[in-house]
Amino acid sequence: MEKLKGAMTALITPFKDGKVDEEKYAKLIQRQIDHAIDVVVPVGTTGESATLTHDEHKKCIEIAVEVCKGTSTKVMAGAGSNSTHEAIDLAQFAQKAGADAILSVSPYYNKPTQEGLYQHYKALANAVDIPVLLYNVPGRTGVDIKPETVFRLFDEVENIYGIKEATGSIERCVELLAKRPELYVISGDDTINYPIIANGGMGVISVTANLLPDKMSMLVHAGLAGQFDTAKMINDELFDINKALFIESNPIPIKAAMYHAGLLDTLEYRLPLVPPSKENMAKIENALTKYKVVQ
Incomplete structure (x- = not known):
């Protein structure tokens, strides 16, 4: 089982005339x-999965697998839902399509208990053979995957190998790695990418x-190679744009920034979701002036 790590991008989904723009994607x-x-x-x-149809969701996975085929870039497919059987369907499709791993956000809105989260993720992971990364973002889902539940899943379910942590809490990341050093903790908050890696995190989903x-x-x-001065310098350099890209709900600012660029x-x-306000668009554009965006 290859445990995916490193520099990982939470892809946006481009639309054209209301449909997924597959060529641009x-x-x-x-x-x-x-x-x-x-x-x-x-x-x-970031890919607006909540408003994609299941067919669109699956097509996006297929495109990613096809484009990455024959390259060193892997595909970690999003397969989250507040319905366990729907999450399993997406995960099984992703595996069949050739994805290398699954990222699964905690069930949102229905606010399961910790036991419910355990049973949900156990069922999902047992339904596929590829690695599964938990995704904890309580600010959006309304439920927090507590460390004890993470440890239970990591200890008992073979292909659950880590967690994307988007609580914004360095203390949480320290706790996870202090008690389970083998756990792959992946940053889900761009402003603290460097601190998480310096603490033993294995990468970012950015x-x-x-x-x-x-x-x-x-x-x-640089961070994973132990070149912490370089990693911190780049993280500091990116601070302004990292903040600007969360001035409104993600992915509103990142799509606006990419359009402007x-x-x-x-x-x-x-x-x-709708475009950012004029005031916030001006802030995004101002932040962009500090960076060279390669095409």
Whole structure:
């Protein structure tokens, strides 16, 4: 079982005339490959998975697998749902399509107990053979995967190998690695990518990497190689854009930034998401002036 790590990008999903722009999507993934991103992560939160149909969700996974075929870049497919049987269906499809691993967000809205989370993830992981990364983002889902539940899943379910931590808490990451050093903790918050890696984290799943994959890959690879001065320097350099990209709900700012930088032909979201306010768009544009966005 290859445990995916390194510089990973939470891919946006481009739309054109209300439909997934499959040609642009493939080009954006190729751009990630060209700039040394280790893993692309289609159809997560940043990919607007909540408003994609299941057919669109599956097509995005297929495109990512096809574009990455024959390259060193792997595919970690988003397969999360507040319905366990739907999450299993997506995970099994991803495995059959050729994805290398699964990223599964905790069930949202229905607020399961810790026992419910354990049973959900155990059923999901047992339904596939490829590695599964837990995804904890309580600010969006309304439920926190507590450390004790993480440890239980990691200890008892063979292919659950780590967690994308997006609580924003360094203390949480320290606790996880203090008690389970073999656990792969992956940063889910771009502003603290460096601190998490310096504490023993094994990589990042980044929103900012959609825009600046070259910088993010350099940061992560330096950090994992123990070159902490370099990693911190890049993390500090990216602070302003990291903050700007969360000025409104993700992925509103990142798509706006990519459109402004010429990486997207159209600025489209799926309702209920809408473009940023004029005030916030000006802040995003101002932050962009500090960076060189490679095409």
